[in-house]
Amino acid sequence: MESIFLAFLPGGTEIFVILFVVLLLFGGKKIPELMRGIGKGIKEFNSARATIESEIKEGMRESEKKEIKE
Secondary structure, eight states: OHHHHHHTSOOHHHHHHHHHHHHHHHHHHHHHHHHHHHHHHHHHHHHHHHHHHHHHHHHHHHHHHHHHHO
């Protein structure tokens, strides 16, 4: 099953071609801005994930406390 997923991963040549196409599409001056935006998006996603995770854990603790009291 893992070999199926590995077959679709890009190799060294494919990554080089993708980077070259990105450079052609966005230009050298836009790439840092693009990467900054991607970084902010990832940061916001991780922050939201951590918030949801902590809320779920807090809800589980509260439900366990209610079960103990009953």
